[in-house]
Amino acid sequence: MIKQAVILGAGLGSRLKGRTECMPKGFLELDGMPIVEASVRKLFEVGIEEIIIGTGHCSEWYDRLAQKYSPAIRTVRNPKYADTGSMGTLEVCAPHVKGDFLLLESDLIYDKIGLDVLLNDTDRDVILASGATKSGDEVYLEAADGTVLHNISKNKELLGSIYAELVGITKLSRETLKAMCEFAENHHADQPKMEYETAMAAVSQKLHSENNLNHKPIYIRKIEYYAWHEIDDESHLEMAVNQILPRIKENELLRRVRREVLLNPGPATTTDSVKFAQVQPDICPREKEFGELMNWICRELSAFAGNPDEIETVLFGGSGTAADEVMISSCVPEDGKLLVIDNGAYGARMAKMAEVYHLNFDVFKSSAYQALDLAELEHKIAAGKYTHLAAVFHETTTGLLNPIAQIGAICKKYNVITLIDAVSAYVGMPIDMEKMGIHFMSATSNKNIQGMAGVAFVICNRNELEKLSSVPMRSLYLNLYAQYSHFKKTSQTRFTPPVQTLYALRQAIIETKIETVEKRYERYTECWNILTDTVERLGLKMLVDKKNQSHFITAILEPENPRYNFDELHDFAMKHGFTIYPGKLGEINTFRIANIGDIKPAEMKRFSEVLEIYLKSIC
Ligand SMILES: *Cc1c(COP(=O)(O)O)cnc(C)c1O
Numbered sequence: 001m002i003k004q005a006v007i008l009g010a011g012l013g014s015r016l017k018g019r020t021e022c023m024p025k026g027f028l029e030l031d032g033m034p035i036v037e038a039s040v041r042k043l044f045e046v047g048i049e050e051i052i053i054g055t056g057h058c059s060e061w062y063d064r065l066a067q068k069y070s071p072a073i074r075t076v077r078n079p080k081y082a083d084t085g086s087m088g089t090l091e092v093c094a095p096h097v098k099g100d101f102l103l104l105e106s107d108l109i110y111d112k113i114g115l116d117v118l119l120n121d122t123d124r125d126v127i128l129a130s131g132a133t134k135s136g137d138e139v140y141l142e143a144a145d146g147t148v149l150h151n152i153s154k155n156k157e158l159l160g161s162i163y164a165e166l167v168g169i170t171k172l173s174r175e176t177l178k179a180m181c182e183f184a185e186n187h188h189a190d191q192p193k194m195e196y197e198t199a200m201a202a203v204s205q206k207l208h209s210e211n212n213l214n215h216k217p218i219y220i221r222k223i224e225y226y227a228w229h230e231i232d233d234e235s236h237l238e239m240a241v242n243q244i245l246p247r248i249k250e251n252e253l254l255r256r257v258r259r260e261v262l263l264n265p266g267p268a269t270t271t272d273s274v275k276f277a278q279v280q281p282d283i284c285p286r287e288k289e290f291g292e293l294m295n296w297i298c299r300e301l302s303a304f305a306g307n308p309d310e311i312e313t314v315l316f317g318g319s320g321t322a323a324d325e326v327m328i329s330s331c332v333p334e335d336g337k338l339l340v341i342d343n344g345a346y347g348a349r350m351a352k353m354a355e356v357y358h359l360n361f362d363v364f365k366s367s368a369y370q371a372l373d374l375a376e377l378e379h380k381i382a383a384g385k386y387t388h389l390a391a392v393f394h395e396t397t398t399g400l401l402n403p404i405a406q407i408g409a410i411c412k413k414y415n416v417i418t419l420i421d422a423v424s425a426y427v428g429m430p431i432d433m434e435k436m437g438i439h440f441m442s443a444t445s446n447k448n449i450q451g452m453a454g455v456a457f458v459i460c461n462r463n464e465l466e467k468l469s470s471v472p473m474r475s476l477y478l479n480l481y482a483q484y485s486h487f488k489k490t491s492q493t494r495f496t497p498p499v500q501t502l503y504a505l506r507q508a509i510i511e512t513k514i515e516t517v518e519k520r521y522e523r524y525t526e527c528w529n530i531l532t533d534t535v536e537r538l539g540l541k542m543l544v545d546k547k548n549q550s551h552f553i554t555a556i557l558e559p560e561n562p563r564y565n566f567d568e569l570h571d572f573a574m575k576h577g578f579t580i581y582p583g584k585l586g587e588i589n590t591f592r593i594a595n596i597g598d599i600k601p602a603e604m605k606r607f608s609e610v611l612e613i614y615l616k617s618i619c
Contacts, residue, residue, distance in 0.1 A: 002100050002119060002171065003049045008196065009036065009106035010056025010081040010089040024058050026106035028231055030245060035231060036106050037065060040073065043102070046115045050074070052096050053106070054089035056081025085193040087184045094181050097174060100124055103196070105168035109240055110228035111248045114169055117221055124173040125218040127200070129164035130226035135239070137232050139166040139197065141220055149204040149218040152197040164222040166197065168230060175215055179203045227251060261603050263573075264581035265396045265424065265553050266320070267446040267453045268597025270508070274451060277507035278500040285499050291491030293506060298457075298487075300509045304426070304517060305441065305459045306433045312465050314484045316456045317498045320423035321349065322478060323442035323456035327419045328353040328390060330480035331440055331464075333471045336387040337361065339380065339416075343402070344368045344395035346421055354390075357474050362386075368585055369398050369544045369555075378410045388417045393425035393441075394550045398543050398585065399592070401425075401550040408437020417464060423447060426459075427512055428552055428596055429521045439464045440480075445501060448520070448552070448596050451508035454501035460484075525551045527595035527604040534608035538615055543590055553594040555583055563618040566591055569611075576610045 009026050026036030040051055051073045055062045059077050066073040076096060078089040090103070102118065114128050127149055129141055137154075143163035144150035152166060153159055172180075180199035187194060204218040227247040229240040257276075262269045283290055294315060302311035316322055328350055332338050338361040340351040354361040364380050366372050381389070389411050393404050404420060411418050422431065422441045428448030433441060438461075445455035458480055468481040476482075477495065486494045512520065528551040535542060535556055543555035558564060566582050569591070573580050583592040595604060 001047070002102060003047070004097060004099065004101040005043050005048045005051045005104060006090065006093050006097065006101055007036065007039070007051060007053045007104045007106050008086045008089050008093075009053050009062055010059075010078045011086065011106070012057045012082075022058055024055075024061050024106065025231060027061050028107075028237065030109060030231075030237075030241060031249075034065075035109050036062075039104060039106075039108060039110070040065070040069065042110075042112045042115060043104075044072070045112065046119060048102065052076055052093050054078055054093045056089065083192060085195045087180070087194040087196045087199050088192075090177075090196050090199075091181050091184055094177055097177060100171065100173045101177075103170045103172055105230065107231045108168050108228060109231065109244060109248065110167065110169065111226060111251050113251065114167065114223065114226060114228065117223060118169065118171040121171065121219075121221060123216065123219050124171070125176045125204075125216065126171045127218055127220045128167045128169040128226075129220045129222040130167055130228060131164065131222065131224040133165055133229075135229065135236065137230065137236070139168075140164075141166055143220055144205075144208060147220050147222075148208050149201060149220050150208070151205070152201045164220055167226065167228050170200070170218075172200075172218075173215075176200075176203060176207075176218065179207075259577065260579060261577055261599060261607070262579045262597055263593050263595065263599075263607065264579055265447075265592060265594040266444075266596065268448070268450055268594070269599055270450055270452065270504075271511060271598045274504050274507045274511065274598075277504045278452065280500060280503050283499065285497050286492055288491070290499070293502065294487070294493070294497070295491055297502060297505055297509065300513070301443075301457060302459060304512070305431055305438075306435075310462055311433065311459060312462050312484060313457050313459045314465075314480055314487065315493060315497065315502075316458075316478065316483060317454060317493070317496065318456035318478075319453060320421075320442065320444035320447070320456060323423065323444060323458050324350055324421050325353050325475070326456070326458050326478045326480050326483075327421075327440050327442050328359070329357045329474045329478055330468060330471060331417065331419055332359050332361075332388050337385060338388045338390060338419075339364055339384060339386045341366065341372070341377070341389070341391040341402070341407075343372060344392060344397035344400065346392045346395060346397065346423070347390075350390045350392070350419075350421060368395065369400060371400075371545075371548050372402055372407075374403065374406055374410065377407065381410060381414050381416060386414070386416050388419060390419040391421070393420050393422040393431075394428075394552060396424040396553055396594075397583065398555045398590075399549045399553040400544050401548060404438065405436045412437045422459075424552060424596070425550070427517055427520065428524055428550075430517050433459065433461065445505045445508070448524075449505070449508050449512055450598055451505040452501045454498040455505055521551070523599075523601070524595055526601045527599055528552070528554065530601055530604040530608055531593055531595060534611060538612060540615075543585070543588065552596050553592055555585070555590040555592050558589040558591060559615065559618075561618055569614050572614050573607070573610055576606070578607050578610060 027034040078092040142151040142159040207217040229244040298313040301313040302308040343366040426443035445451040446453035541557040583590045
């Protein structure tokens with residue numbers, strides 16, 4: 001573990017003219033903070049505990065900084081700073097260095113990731129470098145044998161070839177520091193103003209030629225598009241403020257992963273561990289290792305729906321709608337006849353798909369917010385000679401839960417194959433395909449399984465799936481049997497799978513197994529209770545009777561108060577970290593609050609307070 005850093009801050013900063021006459025370069029302010037202080041904070045964030053600053057010009061500025069961060073920062077003055085170079089200052093600091101350390105120039109703004117790259121590197125002596133910056137003040141690096149530091153110069157002519165640009169952040173071992181100091185001492189007479197770069201290059205060359213396995217040379221690690229800048233003159237300052245600083249801030253913010261609670265009906269809130277599971281080494285998805293990953297994912301997804309020995313899960317790259325389209329287009333044979341239950345937007349969408357694929361089909365229309373009439377449905381099925389039925393498990397439009405087990409029982413009686421859109425139900429509540437009479441079931445990676453959007457899958461009764469080989473292929477990409485038989489033979493999907501999304505899905509499956517589907521349903525229900533209690537207490541009305549609701553999403557009628565405005569409520573909630581979604585159902589205006597995803601009851605309580613504050617504010 002590296003605990004120390006040395007910052008070289010003795011320089012004059014003479015090129016900044018008036019600005020630094022009585023101030024070291026490191027104290028130029030950017031974004032309300034001296035650049036050296038921003039650098040110090042980044043060092044603390046990556047675990048550095050002690051910072052030694054070599055000072056000279058206007059050293060009292062650094063002494064004040066050291067006081068502010070005492071005892072973590074210490075200053076060491078180079079009394080001869082005006083007559084030595086940066087190596088002279090490093091020599092003065094060297095006795096205080098206890099082990100391997102980071103060496104930084106004082107006038108840098110940079111993306112913190114560079115520190116992580118150096119600290120994570122297994123080599124002990126590593127220079128951070130970037131691709132071309134065109135800053136006008138580049139320090140070029142020449143490499144030998146790939147990435148060994150061979151030479152450093154501002155003058156391209158002096159180098160055999162240019163590999164990268166020096167950033168000014170380096171990880172050094174104590175042994176290398178010692179060798180650099182010895183080199184400098186031998187040249188005090190002929191090179192009194194030696195820069196530390198010169199000593200690094202000389203030591204690296206020597207170590208490389210010695211080929212000593214116990215003390216390897218200095219390596220260059222290049223981050224091609226690294227966001228960094230050295231502030232040496234006025235034009236640098238402007239460039240830094242306008243171009244580099246916004247890039248650094250955006251990058252660092254992205255990596256911080258602020259928590260947002262999504263109360264919209266998918267994609268759902270994910271855990272940080274699922275988010276970070278996406279960052280993996282690049283891999284060709286045709287590698288055996290990736291095939292094993294997909295096989296594992298398929299089996300685990302099947303196991304959530306029953307006995308994995310009788311169930312096959314087939315993966316596609318796509319959203320939940322793709323999984324629905326796979327089912328509708330792949331399962332109904334030429335002479336088959338499909339009945340689609342339409343009691344909401346998703347049922348209507350499946351009917352539309354049946355139309356697009358020119359299937360022989362009828363629609364059973366039912367209220368979007370009242371329970372389905374099972375007797376009427378049975379009557380329709382009995383009279384219609386249907387081979388297949390499509391229904392939505394949980395109508396996300398309104399939160400209405402359809403009686404799938406009863407529908408399955410009716411279908412069994414009439415020998416009808418069931419295609420169930422379970423996109424917003426799967427893994428949010430226990431589902432047993434066999435017991436519920438479900439033959440095919442569509443779902444997605446980004447709802448109750450709490451993964452990232454991008455994997456669509458169909459969970460299939462294997463016997464029924466095998467029979468699909470004789471159904472005509474109506475879509476090339478979205479064909480269930482073709483995808484299944486290819487994967488069974490090769491452990492590969494026919495087309496590029498969403499690689500990183502599958503890694504996140506693996507993590508989401510692991511977390512679902514740990515929580516268990518039963519406990520997840522309890523957690524969702526607890527959140528739903530908190531929400532619906534608040535809704536009732538505030539005198540708001542729900543679209544669907546509580547007994548017919550899924551506990552995953554609640555459609556709330558908009559208050560009739562003329563001062564109510566959804567956009568205002570949305571923005572107010574957003575300010576408190578909650579994202580909500582409107583829902584219009586014909587002429588009925590609702591807003592919908594989903595409580596699927598990685599949401600804790602305490603967060604639902606907080607949202608309920610936000611809702612109450614907003615509603616009281618318009619009274
Ligand atoms: C979300 C959802 C879909 C569609 O999923 P997308 O990922 O938006 O394509 C389909 N059916 C139901 C029931 C859903 O809730």
